[in-house]
Amino acid sequence: MPIRSGFVSIVGRPNAGKSTLVNALLGQKLAIVTHKPQTTRNRIQAVLEVPLKKKTTRQPGHPAAQIILVDTPGIHKPSTELDRRMMQEVHDALESRDAVIFMVDVTHRLPQEGEIVTGKAKLSLDEHNFTLGLVKKLDCPVILALNKIDELQRDQLLPQIAYWQKQHDFAAVIPISAKKKDGLERLIEAIIAVLPLGERYFPKNQITDQPxxxxxxxxxxxxxxxxxxxxxxxxxxxxxxxxxxxxxxxxxxxxxxxxxxxxxxxxxxxxxxxxxxxxxxxxxxxxxxxxxxxxxxxxxxxxxxxxxxxxxxxxxxxxxxxxxxxxxxxxxxxxx
Missing domain, CATH: 3.30.300.20 (K homology (KH) domain)
Incomplete structure (x- = not known):
């Protein structure tokens, strides 16, 4: 029986919470997670089996799906051979994908129009623009996951949503907390909605291709x-x-x-x-x-x-x- 299936690359700046999201969706630890940026150096494939959810009067439901999540290193401007290899892992993940989750850390200060910044603030802005530039070049559905909403007041989230909606035509904008596992069901539904009909790429009981x-x-x-x-x-x-x-x-x-x-x-x-x-x-x-x-x-x-x-x-x-x-x-x- 056909299901929804496909490869979904997760991209974003360092420390956006990409690996935490993978572990939260799987319900177990696969990708290593620390508070230090650029913890992830290789792309990691995680296989998420999603059962059929029947339609009810209150819930739209969704078909069964196999989502292959591709965790990637944080997007940054490379300065060493290791950095260049990490960025190559990102580009490889973006070449063979059906959809992309663009993860944003909502605790990062949004850039202000016409603002002149220096030092660390300028480096952060350059990284922001570099990452957004990669996302804008994509020709597949991109779901924006606004992560770490547990660290924001509700009224602080609305400006984040408004800003990002102006930056790109996202397939969906989903506020989440990967750490608290908040909003993940909505995120899964948004992913399934953009995946094509197909067959399983991996056996049901396999959770990764990593040895x-x-x-x-x-x-x-x-x-x-x-x-x-x-x-x-x-x-x-x-x-x-x-x-x-x-x-x-x-x-x-x-x-x-x-x-x-x-x-x-x-x-x-x-x-x-x-x-x-x-x-x-x-x-x-x-x-x-x-x-x-x-x-x-x-x-x-x-x-x-x-x-x-x-x-x-x-x-x-x-x-x-x-x-x-x-x-x-x-x-x-x-x-x-």
Whole structure:
């Protein structure tokens, strides 16, 4: 039986709440979330199954749907090779989509006509205009999700709606709070309304196309972001060097991962006094891995210095989980 199905890319400035929205819609954690901007570095596909909602006298109802949500890095002007790769992830997500959710943080101050700004305010305005410029070029339905309404007074929301409605012909404008899960049903209905009739792209019980190796690496990087200061997180990358599934029931999955940074000083921070920081990162990550994998995990972490890796195209290529899977398949083929 045909259903509504399609790919819906979620775009917006850093820290707009895109990953929080993905997790809220799924009802479980898939994308890592922190208070730091540019936490997401790769596009992540999440599969949301929506059952048929029958029409009633009070509710219009909607058909069953499979929505493939594509979480993307925050839109920003790139300054390093890593930034350029992140923006390429955004452009790739926008090339193959049926609709787009444009997420806006309503706590951001709206630009004033004719206003002259400098410093951080100018950088914010440039980022605002750069993001809006990308959205205006889209030739598909764009749903505007005004996020973080729980942090605004009701009378402050109306100017936000009025401003954004003048910027683009949005398919729908939906105020939401991804954190509080407010307005999500209306958002789902708006998405389904613009999706084409089709078939499922993924089996019903599959929630993502991401391999477990990538999800594990992201959990480690999330803890680095949460537990270390302003400098270290953006200079940190995680590579899973070994992932051995349990050979018998009840045995542990054995994982070895390297946390890369750019300087010896950053390495010292990541390790901490007597290894305390690395232990804290590892313990927190391991607990979430055990929930994710449904069993015991033995985790080994190492910290390595790769000078200026964010400007190295070769190193950044190697971080791509798709390339890692290709290299792993080649290695296994050669060993057979």
């Amino acid at each position: 477990e190796r990538f999800l594990v690496a992201e959990l480690i990087r999330e803890k680095v972001l949460l537990y270390t200061g302003e400098e270290v997180p953006y200079a940190a990358a995680v590579v899973v060097e070994r992932f051995e599934e349990p050979v018998k029931k009840g045995a542990a999955t054995r994982i070895a991962a390297a946390i890369y940074c750019e300087r010896a000083g950053q390495k010292a921070i990541l390790i901490g006094k007597g290894g305390a920081m690395l232990k804290q990162i590892g313990t927190a990550a391991r607990k979430e891995m055990e929930y994710l994998l449904g069993g015991k995990v033995f985790l080994e972490l190492f910290v390595k210095v790769q000078s200026e890796w964010r400007s190295s195209r070769g190193f950044i290529d190697d971080l791509d989980w798709r390339k890692q899977l290709e290299d792993l398949a080649i290695k296994q083929s050669n060993e057979e």
